[in-house]
Amino acid sequence: MTVLTDQLGTEHRFETTPKRIISLVPSQTELLYDMGLEESIVGITKFCVHPFHFKSTKTIVGGTKQVKIDKIKALNPDIIIANKEENTLEIVESLKEICPVWVTDIITLDDNLQMIEDFGKLFNKRTSAQKWIDKTKFALEDFKNFIRDKEPKKVAYFIWANPYMVAGGNTFINELLKLNKFENIYDNHPTRGKAEQSVAKYEGRYPEIVIQKMRIQGDPDLVLLSSEPYPFKDEHAFELGRHTHHAITVFVDGEMFSWYGSRLVKAFEYFKQLQNRL
Template sequence: MKKTRLLLVFALAALVLVSGCMGSSSPQKSSKTASPSSTVVSSSTPTETKEVTCQCPKPKPYYPLTITDFAGRKVTIEKEPKRIVSLAPSITETLYFIGALDRVVGVTKFDDFPPGVQKGRTVVGGFSDPNIEVIASLKPDLIIGTSMHLKYVDKLEKIAPVVIIAPKNMDEVYKSIELLGKILNMSGEAEGVVQFMKAEVSSVEFRVANKTRPRVLFITWWNPLYVPGNGTFQDSLIELAGGENIFHDASGWAQVSLEEAVARNPEIIIFSAHSGATIDEICKSPLANTEAVKNGRIYFISDDNAISRPGPRLVDALKELSYFIHPEVYGYNFQPVSCPVEG
């Protein structure tokens, strides 16, 4: 009964507030002085009636909107973007997750998520070489690119406002999603995506907390050998997944020698799906002398795009890395990858 009465009180209060803003009349005691926002109406009855006109403020238009992008540029969006050209797969994926894919009219030839994303949309070129003429023909009202597209900004700005999105770590990925949500007047949807990602990250961190951190060698390309160093998503994801990147001291994408990798004796080796390596090559290489190969701790990433594109799917890559690095916290028992026995 208390709950019912409380709800009734809230409902009556809301009704009174709405009625006031609609300019409805209500009995009032007579007053000698009328406020500027009210009108006193004479009446032949003993009680005067005051008609109150509420001066409700009009909501401020959302656009034009001025934001600061990842390149430190002030960009003004005059109206709500309805025709967007995305110059990077990661941007297209982010727009999909916040529910704005229907606004995208142009994508790159490398866009492949969600499946069929190119269907019904114009391909505007590659990732690093957009076709300016094709973009202009689409008559976009917003173009979203990365730091790689800064060299094209002068030309692109003649077509539509240009926003640069270039996150370098997980926290900046969150900020990039929130920024896109703000630009599109979809902050609620964007915040929902961010909160989901943070919950997934926290779940992994909780599982691997206080676990011993095994030494991890992540190989993005086999010959020559390229590995992710400090400042890459792979490096930060390895740490979040409970591992230790043996080339964390390197900067960015680094070319290293097999001898140096062997000297650091990784306990786990993870290959990108398109690294070009085979088990046979690994077993015949100097890496055969590492603990990782001896113990069969060799893994291949299932989706290189998920782990390399700065967008919402990074949490999927994080979970897969944590399966490889700490399968015991999930109750998994991966079949060891063993080198063939000669003879």
């Protein structure tokens, strides 16, 4: 009997190592693959785009916010991997009737390393987990040396339009912005008013904002438009730029700023290229 605790503090007991995995989080699907668990993964979401061939070799069980319970049951999983932010409480609770649901909660870089270590124990892949932990730590230290002499810049990181929404504080995106010496002008943005009731469940971490108030809020040097989850276009860049004094608008790879797991190793190299472009 193995007893392990997930990042929400839920204790799980396993008689044997889980062999049939369903992953409901794209970045965690990629991590599981990179840890050598391809054969054990039986179900993924439609947003699990890495590795590319999974969309034709694995069963799609829905999205991150809506899943097909019958499909999941039919796969007879030993464990379902979810995330506090990506998946709803309702989904997690309903799936617990099928098998254990392991929930991650990633805000900091240390949370990310803890998740990798946990997966190593959970799936008996400790050596692989340690390899990715070492790779991540090495790439992080290398990037810290690279960024050391860079001047801080004020930024606004947009994730959605109609209504406009940004990454606020207490998010993994915000942690990576800080690592890049990007000072998020919405780090402490309050969530209040009718317009923001729709995102109240995110605890103000992804607030709706009034773009006409950007100058008052902090007048960013950079407006970053993420490639996901919203497909920003040039017209958005033009509109947002008009509401700052001098900001440069930059389209950025959302996966690099929001995906945790093994993706982080690639992200640090991407951040170097981004910094050099700026």
